[in-house]
Amino acid sequence: xxxxxxxxxxxxxxxxxxxxxxxxxxxxxxxxxxxxxxxxxxxxxxxxxxxxxxxxxxxxxxxxxxxxxxxxxxxxxxxxxxxxxxxxxxxxxxxxxxxxxxxxxxxxxxxxxxxxxxxxxxxxxxxxxxxxxxxxxxxxxxxxxxxxxxxxxxxxxxxxxxxxxxxxxxxxxxxxxxxxxxxxxxxxxxxxxxxxxxxxxxxxxxxxxxxxxxxxxxxxxxxxxxxxxxxxxxxxxxxxxxxxxxxxxxxxxxxxxxxxxxxxxxxxxxxxxxxxxxxxxxxxxxxxxxxxxxxxxxxxxxxxxxxxxxxxxxxxxxx
Amino acid sequence: xxxxxxxxxxxxxxxxxxxxxxxxxxxxxxxxxxxxxxxxxxxxxxxxxxxxxxxxxxxxxxxxxxxxxxxxxxxxxxxxxxxxxxxxxxxxxxxxxxxxxxxxxxxxxxxxxxxxxxxxxxxxxxxxxxxxxxxxxxxxxxxxxxxxxxxxxxxxxxxxxxxxxxxxxxxxxxxxxxxxxxxxxxxxxxxxxxxxxxxxxxxxxxxxxxxxxxxxxxxxxxxxxxxxxxxxxxxxxxxxxxxxxxxxxxxxxxxxxxxxxxxxxxxxxxxxxxxxxxxxxxxxxxxxxxxxxxxxxxxxxxxxxxxxxxxxxxxxxxxxxxxxx
Ligand SMILES: Cc1ncc(C[n+]2csc(CCOP(=O)(O)OP(=O)(O)O)c2C)c(N)n1
Ligand SMILES: [Mg+2]
Numbered sequence: 001x002x003x004x005x006x007x008x009x010x011x012x013x014x015x016x017x018x019x020x021x022x023x024x025x026x027x028x029x030x031x032x033x034x035x036x037x038x039x040x041x042x043x044x045x046x047x048x049x050x051x052x053x054x055x056x057x058x059x060x061x062x063x064x065x066x067x068x069x070x071x072x073x074x075x076x077x078x079x080x081x082x083x084x085x086x087x088x089x090x091x092x093x094x095x096x097x098x099x100x101x102x103x104x105x106x107x108x109x110x111x112x113x114x115x116x117x118x119x120x121x122x123x124x125x126x127x128x129x130x131x132x133x134x135x136x137x138x139x140x141x142x143x144x145x146x147x148x149x150x151x152x153x154x155x156x157x158x159x160x161x162x163x164x165x166x167x168x169x170x171x172x173x174x175x176x177x178x179x180x181x182x183x184x185x186x187x188x189x190x191x192x193x194x195x196x197x198x199x200x201x202x203x204x205x206x207x208x209x210x211x212x213x214x215x216x217x218x219x220x221x222x223x224x225x226x227x228x229x230x231x232x233x234x235x236x237x238x239x240x241x242x243x244x245x246x247x248x249x250x251x252x253x254x255x256x257x258x259x260x261x262x263x264x265x266x267x268x269x270x271x272x273x274x275x276x277x278x279x280x281x282x283x284x285x286x287x288x289x290x291x292x293x294x295x296x297x298x299x300x301x302x303x304x305x306x307x308x309x310x311x312x313x314x315x316x317x318x319x
Numbered sequence: 320x321x322x323x324x325x326x327x328x329x330x331x332x333x334x335x336x337x338x339x340x341x342x343x344x345x346x347x348x349x350x351x352x353x354x355x356x357x358x359x360x361x362x363x364x365x366x367x368x369x370x371x372x373x374x375x376x377x378x379x380x381x382x383x384x385x386x387x388x389x390x391x392x393x394x395x396x397x398x399x400x401x402x403x404x405x406x407x408x409x410x411x412x413x414x415x416x417x418x419x420x421x422x423x424x425x426x427x428x429x430x431x432x433x434x435x436x437x438x439x440x441x442x443x444x445x446x447x448x449x450x451x452x453x454x455x456x457x458x459x460x461x462x463x464x465x466x467x468x469x470x471x472x473x474x475x476x477x478x479x480x481x482x483x484x485x486x487x488x489x490x491x492x493x494x495x496x497x498x499x500x501x502x503x504x505x506x507x508x509x510x511x512x513x514x515x516x517x518x519x520x521x522x523x524x525x526x527x528x529x530x531x532x533x534x535x536x537x538x539x540x541x542x543x544x545x546x547x548x549x550x551x552x553x554x555x556x557x558x559x560x561x562x563x564x565x566x567x568x569x570x571x572x573x574x575x576x577x578x579x580x581x582x583x584x585x586x587x588x589x590x591x592x593x594x595x596x597x598x599x600x601x602x603x604x605x606x607x608x609x610x611x612x613x614x615x616x617x618x619x620x621x622x623x624x625x626x627x628x629x630x631x632x633x634x635x636x637x638x639x640x641x642x643x644x
Contacts, residue, residue: 038512038545038552058546060515060553061482087481121389121456123464125431125480288469292458300458 003194003215003227010177012149014170014206015113019044021156022081022111026052029079032160035070036083037063042172043083043113067093070108071100079160080108086115086169087128090135101165102138109159110135111168115145116256117284117301118173118206118294127289133261135167136234142166142187143233145255145263147208149177151231154185162187169205171256173294176209188232190240196226199312200244203254204230204263207282207303211254214308223312233263238270245271250278250315254308256298259283278318280311364407370578372443373403375641377609379439379452381632382643384623387456390464393619394510395436397541397576397604402440404581405506409589414445416473424503425492427477429485430510430539431465432621438462441474442644449644483516485509486536490526493534504592507536512544515553520565526597527566535588537600540575543617558601568596575602576609610635 026032026048034048035057049056059066063084070080082089089112090097101108112131119127136143142164146152152170159166183191193212203211208229215225226244230236245251251271253264264281271277284301298304364372376399384390406412410424417423428437435455442449447461454460461470465480477488489507496503513519526534538558546552555561562569568591572584584600591598606620607613610632613624624632 036546038515040546042545058552061512061544062515062517062553064517092481121387121464123456123480124467124469125463125465125478290458290470291456291460291462291464296458 001192001194003212003219003225006178006193006212008176008178009180010149011174012177013172013174014146014149014152015042015172016044017146017149017152018111018113018156018168018170019047021153023047023051024153025157025160026055028157029160031077031079033057033073033078033080034083035059035066035080037061037066037088039084042085043111045083063088063093064096067096067108067110068100071104071106074106074108081111081159082108083111083113085119085126086112086131087126090131090167091128094134098138102141105140106165107163109166109168111156113170114172115169116171116205117289117297117303118171118256120172120294120297121291123291124288129256129258129284129289130261131167131169132233132255132257132263133265136261136266138165140165141234143169144187144231145169145204145233146231147203147205147229148175148179150179150181150183151185154181154183155187155231158185158187171206173206175206178209178212185231188235188237190237191229191231192240193227193229194225196224197247198224199316200226200228200248200251201254201308201312202228202230202241202251202263202267204233205256207254207256210298210303210305211308213305214312217305217309218312223316225312230263230267233266236266236270238274241267241270242274245275245277250319252280252282252308252311252315254282254303256303257283258286260286278315280315282307282311366578366582369403369407369582371639371641372407373399373578374609374636375639376403376436376439376443377636378633378639378643379443379449380435381610381624381629381636383435383439383452383455385626385629386453388623389456390435390623391432391621392435392610392613392623393543393606393617393621394430394433394539394541396608396610396613397606398433398508398539399436399608400576400578400581401508401537401539401602401604402436404578404585406440406444408582409585410506411503412444414473416446418476420476421499422501422503425476425489425496425505427485427489427492427505427507428466428479429489429507430482430513431479431485434462434464434466437466441472443641444474446474447472452644482510482513483518486519486522486526489534489536490522490531493531494529496533503533504589505534507534509536509538510544511538511540511542511549511555511558512552514538514555514558523562523565523567530595531597532591532593532595535585535592535598535600537602539604540601541604541606543606543620545617545620547617562599562601566596568594568598570598570600572600572602575604
């Protein structure tokens with residue numbers, strides 16, 4: 001496996017992967033139900049609504065109600081997918097998720113678009129950078145952050161087959177598609193894009209693409225880089241993490257999330273408990289976001305390809 | 320007075336020796352002095368002047384959303400007459416901006432997505448230079464996609480954007496005014512779709528129970544939200560009966576895009592201040608008012624016009640003596 005062999009097959013938003021994935025899942029399983037809180041279009045549910053109008057539930061702008069209704073729908077065997085922006089999917093309804101979904105162990109799929117800085121111009125009120133942390137802290141919650149259109153589609157379909165509360169995080173911008181539809185996707189199993197010996201880059205979501213670009217730049221400098229996509233933040237593939245860091249002895253994490261509470265924290269905890277190594281974290285540094293164009297914002301907040309490269313060079317020097 | 324706060328831009332905890340609002344209003348004065356000539360005093364406007372202001376605000380709105388190719392023109396255009404009436408006629412307020420607003424009437428925008436009309440109104444009232452409207456939604460702007468106090472834009476007293484929270488905040492501010500024995504009014508604006516949020520009804524119940532009679536809430540009753548007509552998405556039922564049943568003085572403004580009716584409606588609402596009940600105006604508006612191809616449809620809730628559409632919109636609105644930013 002080599003980074004230079006990765007090919008871009010197109011560009012699409014990950015939320016369209018969700019929309020296409022839930023449609024496929026609904027065709028396969030008649031128990032799949034989609035709920036939304038006045039964001040059917042943004043969540044790319046048009047196909048689902050057309051084909052399965054009776055399994056589409058519009059709750060209006062009432063996210064707390066949506067989570068409760070979803071919890072109730074599971075009693076009797078439905079598989080509800082709640083859909084709204086990531087901020088309104090998590091922070092807005094934390095206790096509803098905590099009590100009625102997580103603690104009650106209900107098979108609800110909380111599907112969240114417009115996560116992170118790349119939401120863009122709507123700004124900080126909508127740009128949640130804390131949701132991975134909020135969700136991963138809930139006992140029994142599975143947390144998935146797929147990296148491109150294809151993988152979001154796969155993850156959505158896998159979510160329908162997986163039993164238990166699950167948080168699926170994706171985004172708004174058009175982004176390169178670089179995984180293949182036939183790539184293996186298993187919840188809880190990390191995806192390795194390259195083998196390396198000098199440094200590991202763990203990334204999730206949109207940042208996987210940037211990690212690959214950073215890996216290519218580092219390779220040109222003669223550095224051997226292992227790029228690993230941690231699409232499942234919880235349960236974390238500890239085996240894959242440990243196998244890699246035992247080889248490279250240092251790591252960079254990259255995520256569109258606060259470095260407090262996100263992927264970086266999860267990796268650091270596994271390392272600290274089993275095999276302490278230097279780690280550098282690329283992510284937002286305990287700050288809210290702001291309005292701007294997605295790529296502009298990634299740059300301003302230190303989530304650019306160059307930031308990953310710099311973090312890799314720094315972490316190697318700390319070995 | 321010392322105050323310690325976290326500076327988001329500098330990523331530092333900083334100690335300020337002067338109260339924040341004061342430093343900001345001072346810097347405003349220094350920066351923006353020439354523009355105060357353009358600023359309109361907030362009182363004694365004639366109807367003709369108010370209508371002209373509304374037209375200019377509409378021009379500002381479509382130019383702002385066009386400039387960044389994002390934002391929410393529909394609700395903004397529908398609420399333009401209301402905001403013009405409030406800031407240029409009805410409210411007692413000071414564009415020098417002090418967060419605590421002692422002795423001033425207050426306004427809270429709960430449906431924060433209509434920030435274009437809010438920002439245009441604040442700028443044209445003299446809170447900050449109208450030229451700054453060009454920075455709307457662009458990187459490093461104070462004019463964030465949704466209103467925020469984080470960037471210290473004069474005129475904004477609470478962040479909004481996540482719907483359903485503003486009525487509670489308005490009640491809190493009205494409660495403070497009551498505790499401070501002030502004879503002033505707190506105004507708020509809410510989307511009709513926004514009323515689907517449960518928190519709104521928690522606040523509605525509280526306001527009646529606590530006899531918040533220095534509060535005038537207004538609902539932008541345009542019958543539209545993102546996914547379609549409100550009646551289809553999640554029917555609000557008999558809104559008037561609902562507010563009345565909760566114990567509110569419930570008034571209707573039949574045409575919230577007719578300046579005479581808006582001013583009369585707000586003046587009438589004021590006559591109920593101090594009578595023991597919170598007051599609500601159910602204000603019928605047309606989303607996208609003033610630009611024919613945007614009018615009355617949820618399609619223009621949150622998309623920006625292209626160059627051609629902008630030209631068409633501006634031609635329909637016509638120029639004003641105030642001039643574009
Ligand atoms: C809590 C929350 N949920 C969802 C959204 C997304 N959203 C923004 S505006 C809007 C529709 C609001 O409808 P309405 O209040 O009627 O405003 P209008 O469309 O008429 O301007 C929605 C669902 C939001 N901003 N906040
Ligand atoms: Mg509406």
